[in-house]
Amino acid sequence: MDAFIHISSSLFLLIGSFLCLSGGIGILRFPDFYTRMHAVGVTETLATAMILIGLILYNPDFLVDVKLVIILLMTLFISPTAGHALANAAMLNDKMQKDDNKQNSEVKSSTS
Amino acid sequence: MIVHLPILQVIIPLMAAPLCLLLTRPRLAWLFSLIASGLAFLISGMLLQQVMTSGTIIYEMGGWEAPWGIEYRIDQLNALLLLIISALSTIVLFAAETSIHKEIPADKHTLFYVLYLLSLAAMLGIVATGDAFNVFVFLEISSLSAYALIALGQDRRALWASYQYLIMGTIGATFILIGIGLMYQMTGTLNMYDLSIRLPEVAQTRTVFTAFAFVIVGICLKLAMFPLHLWLPNAYAYAPSIVTAFFAATATKVAIYLLIRFTFSVFGLSFSFTHLPLQLLFVTLGLVGVFVASTAAIYQTNVKHLFAYSSIAQIGYMIVGFSISTAAGLTATLLHLFNHALMKGALFLALGAVMYRIGSTQLSNFQGLGRQMPVTMAAIVIGGLSLIGVPLTVGFVSKWYLVLAVIENGWWPVAVLILAGSLLAIVYVWRIVEVAYFKPALAGTETIQEAPLSFLIPVWTLVIANIYFGIDTRLSVQVAQAASQSLFGVSP
Amino acid sequence: MFIGLYNYWVVIVLMMVGFYIVIAHGNLIKKIVGLSIFQTSVFIFYISMAKVDGGSAPILADEINQYSNPLPQVLILTAIVVGIATTALALALAVRIKEAYGSIEEDEIQKQDNLD
C-alpha cells in the first residue's frame, strides 16, 4: 500500500511538473497574448492541482493536508477568475483601442 | 517612579501622540502636547541632576538584562542632549499655536501636533537608547515625521525638499543599518556597551572597518555634514517656521550625538582616531564646510535659506571640535551644540514671527522692519551677534573654548581659519541688519505690527538664555566637561 | 578560497543595483523602486547572516536541535515595516509633487524651481 501511494504521489508530481513546463514553454513561445493566455490558463490549474495532490499523498500529517487542500481550493477559485478578468480587460482594451483608431481615422478622413 | 524616569522621558511624548489624535480639537491637542513636552523637559532636568550626582543610569526594558534585551543607558552626554531637545521643543511649541494658524490648513492642525510629538519622542528615544538597532528604529520614526512635517509647508517646493530629504535620509538610514549589520556579524551583539567591549577583539578586521565607514557616512548624511548637506537648506527654508525652528535646534544635534556616541563609545577612541585618517578628513571637511556654507549664506536672498546655510557652517565648527579628539575639543563641541541650539532656536522662531506678520522671509521684505517690529528684530540681531561670536553671547563662549582646544593641540592655522569663518558670519548677519534698519520701509507696509506675545515670549526666553549662558558659563561648561570626561573615561 | 562568501557578494551586487537606481534615475517613482530594492537587499543580507548550515526555522519542535539565528529575523521584521512605511510616505510625496508640479521628473521639477 505504501509503495502504491508513494508511486502515485511521484506520478502526480511528475505530471504536474510536465504540465508546468509545457505552460512555461507556452508563455514564452506562443505568438500573441490570447494564445499565451490559453497556454497558461489550461495548464496552470491542472498542474497546480496535480502537484498539490501529489504532496497530499506524500504527506500523512492531517493538519498539513488540510492546509494543502485549502491552497488547492484557493488556486481553483483564483486562477480561473484572475484569468477571466485578465482576458476580459485585455479584450476591452483592444476594443477600445480599435474604437479610438477608428475614431481617429474618421476624424482624419473627415478633415482631409 | 523615580526609577522609571528614563523610560518615562520617551514614553510620555510617544503615548501622547496617539492620544492627541483622539482629541481632534487642535487647541486641546496643542495644550496637551505642550504639557507632554513640558513633562519631558522636567524629567530630563531631573535625569541630568541624577546623572551628575550618581553617575550612569541603566534601565532595562522588560526586565531582560542588557545584551538580550534593550536597555536605556543615560550618562552625562545623553542627559545633556535630552535636556536640550526637550527644552527647545517646549519653548518652540509655545509659539506653535499662533504660527501654524497662518501656515498650515486648519484641518491638519491636530496631525501637526501628532507628528511633532512623534518626532520629539523619537529624538529623545535615539538619544536615550543603548541599543544600536533601537537607534535605527527611532531614527526612522523621527525621519518619517520630519518628512511629513516639512512637506506641510505652504510652498510647493516644500514637497520637493521633503522628497529629497526622504531619499537622502533613507539612504543614510540604510547605510547605518548595513553598518550595524556588519558590526553585529563580527561581534554577535547589538548593545552599544557590549559592542564597545567586544569590538576591540576584532578591531583589525576589514569588516569592522567597513562597518565603521558605513555608520559614519550614514550619520553624516543625516547630519548634513559638508559634502552631504544638499538636502538641508531647502528642507529648512520651505518647512513651516515652527518645524524649522524645532529641527534647526535639535535634529542636527541628535546626529552629532550619534557621531560622538559611535566614534567615542562604540568603536572607541583608539580605533576611530589612530587607525584611520579620520582626524585629518574631518578637520578638512569641517573647515571647508564652514567656508563654503558661510559664503553661500552671504549670497542668499531668503533669510531662512541664509540661516540654514549658517547652520551647516556651525555644524562645521562642531565637526572641527569633535575631530580634535581631546576632552577639551569635545567639551567645545558639546558647548557649541548647546549654544547653537539656543541661537538657532531663537533666530528661526523670530523668523517665524516675521513670517506670521509679513508672510515671507525674503530679505527684500525686511526693509524697515527694524522700526516696525523692533522687539523681534532685536532678537534676530542678538541671535546674529551670537552666531558671529561677540563677547557676552553664547556664541563667544563656545568659539573661545573651541579655539582654546585647537591651540592646545597646536593647530594654529585651524584656529586662524575658525576666526576667519567668524568674519564671514559678520558679513551675512550685517546684510540683514542693513536691510532691516537702514533701508526705508516698503510702501504699503506701514500697517505691520509687532509680533504677538505668544511669539515674543518664547523668542525672548531663548534670547535671554543666549545672553545668560554667555555671561554665566558655569552651568553649561560644567555639564559639557562632565559629559566629555565621561566619554574619555569609558574609552581610555 | 572565498567560496563561502559568494552569497554575500550576490546580495551586494543587488544592493548596488538598487542604490544606482536611486541616485542615477530622474524619475521619482523609479527612485522609490530603487530604494525599495536597496532595502530589500539589505534584508536579504541580514537573513543570510542568520542561516546556520543544517539549521532549521527557529520554531521549536521535537527532533530538531539546530536552529538558525532568530535575532536577525526579528530585526528584519522590524526593518521591513520601516521600509513599507518609508515607501508609503515617499509615494504620497510623489503624488503631491505630481499635482503641484505636473511632473515627476527630477530635472523638470528642478527647472520649474529655478524659474520661481
Added chain:
Amino acid sequence: MLIAATLAILVVMIMAIMRVFIGPTLYDRVLAVNMFGTKTVLLISLLGFVMGRPEFLDIAIVYSLINFISVIGVLRYSDHFIFKQSGQSKK
C-alpha cells in the same frame, strides 16, 4: 521526485520572468506575473517538504492571496488608465 518538481518549477519561473521582461503589452506581463505567483506558491509548498518542515504552508496560502490581490490591483489601476486616456481623446 520532490527535487525534480522543484527544479521544473524554477525553470518555469525563469520563463515567466523572461516574459515579464519581453512584454510586449501590459497584459502579457500581468499574465506572467500571475503565473509566477502561482508557481511561487507551489515552490514554497515543495520547499517546505524538501526541507523537512512542511508545517509552514501558511506562507503559501498568503502567497496565493497576495497573487490574486495584485492581479486585481493591476487590472483596477490599468483600467483607470484606459478610462482616462479615452476620456482625454474624446475631449
Added chain:
Amino acid sequence: MKDLLAVAMLLSIYGLLSASFFVAMDAVDVAFTEASVGAGISTLLMLVAISMTGRAEHPSRHKPLLALAVVIVTGSLLIYGTLDMPYFGSAEAPIHQHIAPRYINDSMQEIGVPNIVTSVLASYRAFDTFGEVVVIFTAGMGVLALLSVVRRSPVDIAKIVLFNDAMHERHLILRIVTKIMIPFILLFAFYVQFHGDFGPGGGFQAGVIFASAIFVYTMLFGMNTARRVINQSFIQVLAAIGVLLYGCVGVVSLFNGKKFFDYSALAIDPVAGQHLGILFIELGVGLTVASVMVIIFFNFAGRNETPRNSDKQDL
C-alpha cells in the same frame, strides 16, 4: 524599462523571490511579512501612485557616470568588508555564539512560546517592536497629512459614482468570487493573528492580510461603497488605540512596580504573564497595522478618484 507599471510588477516579483529566498534561509516569519508587504501592499500602493502620476518615464538622462562611480566605490568597500566575515552558514560565527543561544535554549522556559521569533520580537526586544508600531503609525499620519482630501462637492461625487459603476459592470465574475473570498481572508487573518505563537505569523502579518481584504473590496466596489462600510475617522481612532494598547501593556507593568514591558507583572505566574502580554501587544500591532494600511490606501485611492481639476483648490 520605461513603463513604470512593468517596473512595479517586476518589483512585485522581486518581493516574491526574496520571500522565497527567506523561506530557504529558514526565516519563515520574515518570508510571511515580505510576501504580504513587498509583493502585496507596496506593489498595490505603487500601482495606485503610478495611476496618478502617469506611467511613462522620460528618457532624459543625466550624468550616470558620477552615480556609477559612487556605486562602485560603495560596492567595492562592501565586498572588501566581507572578506573578513565568517563564512556563510558557518555555525562558529560570533552571531551564533554570543546572544542567540540564550534565545534558542531558554525562551521556552522563560516565555513559553515555541516560535522563538515571536518571543524575541514581543518580549526580549518588545521595545523595538513598539518602535515599529510607532513607525507605521507615523507613516499613516504622514500620508494623512499629505493626501487627505477635505470635502467634495456633490457634483464630484456624482461623477465618481458614475465612473465606478461603469467600471464594475465589467467584472461580474470577479466581484462574486471576491465576495465569497473575503470572509475567508478575514478568517485567515484571525488565524494568523492568534497562531503567531506556534507558527509563522503574528500581529503584523495578520494586520496586513486583514487590510488587504479591505483593499480588494475597495478596488472592486469603489471607494464610496467602502466608505459606507468603514468610517474613516473611526479607523484613525482604531490606529491610535492600537498604539495605546501596546503602550498600556508597558504602563501597566510600570504601575505594578516592574520595568516597562515586563510582562511578568501581568499575572501571578511569570510565564502566564508573558503569554498575556504577548497576546495583548500582538493585538495592538494587528489593530494599528490594519487600520494604518487602510488609512494609507484610502487616502491614496480617495485622492485618485478626485477629478483632476478640483485638486488645485485644497493644496
